[in-house]
Amino acid sequence: MRKILIIFLLIFVIGCTKNIDKNLGEILIENGEKTVRIAVEIADDDEEVTMGLMFRENLDENSGMFFVFGDENYRSFWMKNTLIPLDIIFIGENFEIVDIEYAVPCKEDPCALYKSSKPAKYVLEVNADFTAKNNIGIGDKIAFKQ
Numbered sequence: 001m002r003k004i005l006i007i008f009l010l011i012f013v014i015g016c017t018k019n020i021d022k023n024l025g026e027i028l029i030e031n032g033e034k035t036v037r038i039a040v041e042i043a044d045d046d047e048e049v050t051m052g053l054m055f056r057e058n059l060d061e062n063s064g065m066f067f068v069f070g071d072e073n074y075r076s077f078w079m080k081n082t083l084i085p086l087d088i089i090f091i092g093e094n095f096e097i098v099d100i101e102y103a104v105p106c107k108e109d110p111c112a113l114y115k116s117s118k119p120a121k122y123v124l125e126v127n128a129d130f131t132a133k134n135n136i137g138i139g140d141k142i143a144f145k146q
Contacts, residue, residue: 085128090120
């Protein structure tokens with residue numbers, strides 16, 4: 001019985017590790033002065049994209065959520081059920097930042113929409129003012145590591 005329990009636990013831990021590996025990565029942003037590293041959770045399916053950072057009470061410094069879309073298009077985000085202010089960084093398919101929006105939590109309907117001014121294939125959400133603190137701006141390039 002003990003061997004079966006140990007085998008079950010090993011299978012469970014291995015399964016969890018694979019899931020964690022799939023959903024974690026690192027973004028590197030080169031801003032001309034330095035390289036900024038951001039640990040990210042990856043949202044690459046409809047459920048993850050829809051949930052985003054809703055109901056989170058905090059977000060660690062130098063961390064965020066990286067949204068991956070199937071095509072490059074104008075994107076819009078809202079802050080319904082999002083408890084922390086964010087910088088929303090819109091990124092084109094060439095990995096160049098095309099727009100940055102400062103977004104505040106939505107306390108009542110209707111919630112504001114934060115729209116990209118140019119088409120984006122990726123979106124990175126980080127703590128509010130992260131881009132200002134790290135001198136990140138439109139035209140900066142990102143690299144993704146998983």
